[in-house]
Structures are given as structure tokens and as C-alpha cells.
Amino acid sequence: MIEVRNLGKRYGGRTVVDDLSFTVRPGRVTGFLGPNGAGKSTTLRMILGLDRPTRGRALIDGRPYQELARPLCHAGALLDASALHGGRRAGDHLRWLARSNGIARRRVGEVLELVGLADVASRRTRGFSLGMTQRLGIAAALLGDPPVLMLDEPVNGLDPEGIRWLRNLLRDLAAEGRTVLVSSHLMTETARTADQLVVIGRGRLLADVPVAEFAATGTGGEGEAAALEDAFLRLTDASLEYRGEREGQR
Known part of the structure; x- marks a missing residue:
């Protein structure tokens, strides 16, 4: 699983992630939500050892990512x-x-087939569409057959068929007992895909709750996606700093 404990990140005098703690458990898809600038990408980068925390720590199966031997076999990321x-x-x-990462060459063909790119394996990536590039990134994340998967806005550039394919893939991976963390702005897909939600605002934890329970706090129209969107906007607007930012833009 993924453990984030009292994680903090400052750039100069600006706090991007502020004493953030949560756990992403196996066997479910966890949606990672927050407004623009909430610190989601920075948090993912710290989990993957790409940014050094100012305080706290992030662990994958009890160890920092940079201490993992053959890391792609432990955690895949996009x-x-x-x-x-x-x-x-x-x-x-x-x-x-x-x-x-010491991964067998045959695995390359397997993941290319899985993401639908087997026929273009010999093509140079500069000619790829955004959707094809996204599928290749997902293939790279799956290359080591990892028990942990972290994806940042994975449906970018995917057509409706591709979005449905990815939704089913993520749920299948979670059903196999893997830990799946997905950062997204799309409430409809989050409602259809995720089981658990971690919501942050201004780098702070706002909610860590099952999707159905979170959506039940919303009143926005019909359907779970609309209720989820309403609950998200209510929660993030309740943050004083975030509300001040929105009022300043009006």
C-alpha cells in the first residue's frame, strides 16, 4: 500500500503540501481529487521520490520509493x-x-498488446496522437506488473472507447488486489471508477472517505456524478484559503 505521513513541501516561502497524511489500500481504486494548485502532482512526485519532502515521508510497502530495488516492479506511474x-x-x-529494471523482454509485447499499441510498436513516438501517447504511458506504468499503480489524469486524450477501456482496466487491477491511485478532475469518471476518495485543498487533507458516502453529502442534480461534483465544490469552497482565491477571481 501507499502511506503518506505528515508530508510537507515548501518552495521558498510558499507551502504546497501541508502536513498531509493518508493511506491508499489494496483492492480498491482510490480517486485523488483537489482544485488546481491543491498539491496533488507534488504529492505524487514526492511518493515517487522525484521531489524531496520538506518534512514527513511517503512509503510504498513500508519503504521509500528510492530504496526499492527494481522499482518498476513495485510501483508503476504515469x-x-x-x-x-x-x-x-x-x-x-x-x-x-x-x-x-531487469524485466523480461517478452513483457514489452504483452503490455503493448494490452494497451492496443502492438501494431505501432515500430513507429516513432513523435508521430503519436495524444491518446496513443497516453496509452504508451500506461503501458510503461504496467511494464513491471506492479502491485501499486499511480496515474495522474490518465484519460487525457483518450476517446470514449479508450476511457471505457481504462475504466475497466483499473477496476480489474484493483480486483486483483492491487493498490490503484488515480488523480483526476473528471467527476463522471471518478464516480464510475473509484471506490475511495482522498480530497485535498491547499495541500491539506479535506476528506478520506468512500465515494458513495462522499457523494451522499452532495445535492447537485440527479446521479452520483452530479452529487459528487456538488460535494466536491462544497468541500473545497469551505477551505478559507481556497474560497479567498475564488472570490479574488470574481
Whole structure:
């Protein structure tokens, strides 16, 4: 599982993540929600050892990510699918990652087939659409067959078929007992995909609750997605700092 304990991050005089604690458990999809600038991406980067916390710690199965041997076999992540070498072929990109973590070459073909890119494995990634690039990023996250998966806005660029495919994939992975953390702004997909929600605002924990329980606090129209959106807006607007920011923009 993923454990975040009293995590904090400051850049100069600005606090981005503020004494944040939560646990992401296996066997469920956990949605990670918050307004723009809430600290979601910074939190994910600290979990993955890409940013150093100012205080606190983030652990994957009881250890910091940077201490994991063959880390792709413990935790797969998609933070920025466009972070690719455009001149490299899709298959070569994955083979390089596989070699760096001692993963068998046959796994490359398996994940390319899984994400629907087997037919374009020899194409250079500079010619990929946004949706194809996103699928390749998901393939990289799955390469080590990890028990932990972290995805930041994974449906970006996916068409309706691709969104449905990813929704089913994430739920299947959770049903296998994996730990799945998904950051998203899309309430409809969160309502359809997630079992648990972690909501933050201004780097602070606002809620850690099952989706159905959270949606029950909302009153926005019909359907769980509308109720979830209403509950989210009510909760984030209740943060004094966030409300001040919104009022300043009016």
C-alpha cells in the first residue's frame, strides 16, 4: 500500500503540501481529487521520490520509493505521458525501461498488446496522437506488473472507447488486489471508477472517505456524478484559503 505521513513541501516561502497524511489500500481504486494548485502532482512526485519532502515521508510497502530495488516492479506511474524521446520507437522505449529494471523482454509485447499499441510498436513516438501517447504511458506504468499503480489524469486524450477501456482496466487491477491511485478532475469518471476518495485543498487533507458516502453529502442534480461534483465544490469552497482565491477571481 501507499502511506503518506505528515508530508510537507515548501518552495521558498510558499507551502504546497501541508502536513498531509493518508493511506491508499489494496483492492480498491482510490480517486485523488483537489482544485488546481491543491498539491496533488507534488504529492505524487514526492511518493515517487522525484521531489524531496520538506518534512514527513511517503512509503510504498513500508519503504521509500528510492530504496526499492527494481522499482518498476513495485510501483508503476504515469505523471506526464508526453515525456518521451520523439525519435525513439514505442517498442524501444519500453525495452529500454524493461532493461533498466531487469524485466523480461517478452513483457514489452504483452503490455503493448494490452494497451492496443502492438501494431505501432515500430513507429516513432513523435508521430503519436495524444491518446496513443497516453496509452504508451500506461503501458510503461504496467511494464513491471506492479502491485501499486499511480496515474495522474490518465484519460487525457483518450476517446470514449479508450476511457471505457481504462475504466475497466483499473477496476480489474484493483480486483486483483492491487493498490490503484488515480488523480483526476473528471467527476463522471471518478464516480464510475473509484471506490475511495482522498480530497485535498491547499495541500491539506479535506476528506478520506468512500465515494458513495462522499457523494451522499452532495445535492447537485440527479446521479452520483452530479452529487459528487456538488460535494466536491462544497468541500473545497469551505477551505478559507481556497474560497479567498475564488472570490479574488470574481
